[in-house]
Amino acid sequence: MTTADPALRAIECKLDEGISLSLEDGLTLFRTSDIHTLGRLAKTAKERKSRNEVYYVLNRYINSTNVCYANCTFCSFSRGEKDVDRVRMSADQVVAKALETGTNFNQLHIVGGHDPRQLSLDYWLPLMRRFKEQLPHVQLSLFTAAEIDYMARRHRLSYDEIVAQLAEAGLDNVNGGGAEVFSERFRREVCPNKVDAAHWLEIHETLHRHGVASNATMLYGTIETLEERLEHLIMLRESQRRSPGYNAFIPLAFHPDGNALSHHGWTSGLDDIRMFAVSRLMLDNFDHIKAYWMIQGIKVCQLALEFGADDMDGTHGSTDEEMIYHSAGTRSGQYVDDREFRRLIEEAGYVPVRRNSTYQTFPHDWKPEDGMPERAL
Numbered sequence: 001m002t003t004a005d006p007a008l009r010a011i012e013c014k015l016d017e018g019i020s021l022s023l024e025d026g027l028t029l030f031r032t033s034d035i036h037t038l039g040r041l042a043k044t045a046k047e048r049k050s051r052n053e054v055y056y057v058l059n060r061y062i063n064s065t066n067v068c069y070a071n072c073t074f075c076s077f078s079r080g081e082k083d084v085d086r087v088r089m090s091a092d093q094v095v096a097k098a099l100e101t102g103t104n105f106n107q108l109h110i111v112g113g114h115d116p117r118q119l120s121l122d123y124w125l126p127l128m129r130r131f132k133e134q135l136p137h138v139q140l141s142l143f144t145a146a147e148i149d150y151m152a153r154r155h156r157l158s159y160d161e162i163v164a165q166l167a168e169a170g171l172d173n174v175n176g177g178g179a180e181v182f183s184e185r186f187r188r189e190v191c192p193n194k195v196d197a198a199h200w201l202e203i204h205e206t207l208h209r210h211g212v213a214s215n216a217t218m219l220y221g222t223i224e225t226l227e228e229r230l231e232h233l234i235m236l237r238e239s240q241r242r243s244p245g246y247n248a249f250i251p252l253a254f255h256p257d258g259n260a261l262s263h264h265g266w267t268s269g270l271d272d273i274r275m276f277a278v279s280r281l282m283l284d285n286f287d288h289i290k291a292y293w294m295i296q297g298i299k300v301c302q303l304a305l306e307f308g309a310d311d312m313d314g315t316h317g318s319t320d321e322e323m324i325y326h327s328a329g330t331r332s333g334q335y336v337d338d339r340e341f342r343r344l345i346e347e348a349g350y351v352p353v354r355r356n357s358t359y360q361t362f363p364h365d366w367k368p369e370d371g372m373p374e375r376a377l
């Protein structure tokens with residue numbers, strides 16, 4: 001039987017007084033066997049931020065290229081130029097994919113790889129303008145900071161210069177990937193060819209200055225220590241203090257199939273649930289903690305709502321072909337009907353709320369002909 005952990009009482013007092021938690025507090029939360037109190041604290045923190053609401057988005061997810069030269073050891077998705085199963089979509093193909101979704105959706109989520117033939121402003125700026133002309137109500141959630149860093153270096157532009165051009169072409173939000181774990185030790189071993197932590201943070205802070213929102217993630221379940229997870233969360237909290245503009249934090253559970261870190265295996269249900277709760281409690285200046293159904297599986301996502309999560313991400317629209325998690329072994333499908341989101345959220349005792357990338361909210365049966373809603377969170 002679990003007994004109440006007295007060490008959580010001091011943490012609860014800090015939370016009630018609005019004091020940010022320390023790394024040591026985070027370790028106590030990760031190590032407690034009192035999972036019920038952990039859940040209660042995280043749920044209370046969630047309800048202080050987003051009351052009784054839980055969010056989802058009608059969206060379309062596209063991986064526009066899987067060609068990537070970063071060679072991160074956790075990745076099962078990347079392919080080389082000569083691989084028969086490489087995918088590199090032309091701009092027309094990406095537009096066709098987006099349009100086959102119909103018009104009733106609010107977000108295009110696109111990520112790719114470090115692909116020298118696709119990651120260029122010549123490809124992206126005209127494509128973004130086409131999206132904005134044809135689907136003006138659809139927010140563009142494009143790239144990760146790693147892709148922006150790659151593009152900036154390629155064009156020999158400063159972050160300020162490249163972000164100004166992307167913002168002008170209609171970029172609404174940048175996805176949270178590429179963060180992995182900020183620790184230098186981790187990056188040296190796992191993703192040495194990718195943007196480092198300081199530059200990842202600088203890109204996000206530059207985006208915020210240009211009015212572009214962003215998300216943040218952490219890949220957990222490989223070689224990182226609990227201290228490194230907490231340092232990562234604290235670095236994000238400090239970045240949000242310097243430069244408000246992060247909407248959501250998304251814990252990314254490691255998927256082991258077909259990559260060089262397979263021996264770490266799958267994360268456990270308890271580790272997943274703890275990650276949601278600890279993220280919610282450490283990141284006191286992030287409004288949203290997302291339990292992404294495709295990554296965690298929809299059942300863990302529903303449980304995560306009891307542990308501080310307040311978002312389940314999106315439908316993905318039609319029969320799509322997300323590749324990052326499907327090549328690494330996820331058993332989730334490609335599509336969830338929004339009625340299913342609403343059923344699961346209501347069963348958990350919350351009110352389902354449809355949103356876009358920047359958390360403007362919509363009635364469930366909203367259609368583009370209705371015009372954009374007034375209320376933003």
Ligand code: V47
Pocket residue numbers: 074075076111144174175176177178179180215216217218219250252253254255256259292324328
């Ligand atoms: O940076 C790659 C992760 C990220 C694996 O902003 C893996 O809403 C687990 O940006 N196991 C890219 N994770 C995806 C991304 C993202 C994902 C979900 C939500 C949002 C958002 C953004 O995918 C990479 C890396 O951390 N990843 N391979 C793997 N085997």
